Amino acid sequence: QAQLVESGGGVVRPGTSLTLSCAATSFTFSTYGMHWVRQAPGRGLEWVATIWYDGGNQYYADSVKGRFTISRDNSKNTLYLQMDSLRLDDTAMYYCARDRWQLGTEGIDYWGQGTQVTVSS
Amino acid sequence: AIQMTQSPSSLSASVGDRVTITCRASRDIRNDVDWYQQRPGKAPKLLIYSASTLQIGVPSRFSGSGSGTDFTLTISSLQPEDFATYYCLQDYDFPYTFGQGTKLEIK
Numbered sequence: 495q496a497q498l499v500e501s502g503g504g505v506v507r508p509g510t511s512l513t514l515s516c517a518a519t520s521f522t523f524s525t526y527g528m529h530w531v532r533q534a535p536g537r538g539l540e541w542v543a544t545i546w547y548d549g550g551n552q553y554y555a556d557s558v559k560g561r562f563t564i565s566r567d568n569s570k571n572t573l574y575l576q577m578d579s580l581r582l583d584d585t586a587m588y589y590c591a592r593d594r595w596q597l598g599t600e601g602i603d604y605w606g607q608g609t610q611v612t613v614s615s
Numbered sequence: 616a617i618q619m620t621q622s623p624s625s626l627s628a629s630v631g632d633r634v635t636i637t638c639r640a641s642r643d644i645r646n647d648v649d650w651y652q653q654r655p656g657k658a659p660k661l662l663i664y665s666a667s668t669l670q671i672g673v674p675s676r677f678s679g680s681g682s683g684t685d686f687t688l689t690i691s692s693l694q695p696e697d698f699a700t701y702y703c704l705q706d707y708d709f710p711y712t713f714g715q716g717t718k719l720e721i722k
Contacts, residue, residue, distance in 0.1 A: 539659065603664070
């Protein structure tokens, strides 16, 4: 069973940066597309970003485009989310998630437990 | 972006009841819909993918149907552990979009 463990969350000021990591185990990380999905307190799920199995392409929600960068290191079995120019409305639980296919276009089958990001002045 | 309109937003039911949750897409998305269950304080869990395929390990009381723009998740006989929030997701095109969620509560 695939396992995903996020880290790097915390409390930060508006306008600052933060990098989230997601360590993947128990599956061949380099053959799957990966996603970040977030959930603001008491709200629904919001897709954030997707990356191909080889890092060859990335997709972003309009709400984060130009501020967030998704990347991966297949040699370390790790997914990243670099978050710059953080805003109050970026406050959420951030989930790392695996796609059912390498190009990230077949939906999410496994989720991590999430890491909390709080943006507060 | 494709909009997913999920209904109802909340639902009260009893153990043993049959319940149905629906998602309507703003345009034809073939069968590219998945359904997730989320219990409080937990990560979502995949129940159904490609509109009607049961994920391995998910009880057979869960089923999905639909294609094009209209999709349904049915729980045939509610169990105590099924009281949770349910979401649909379209993976037909980017940006991926979720339905607003249905909170299933005990009557």
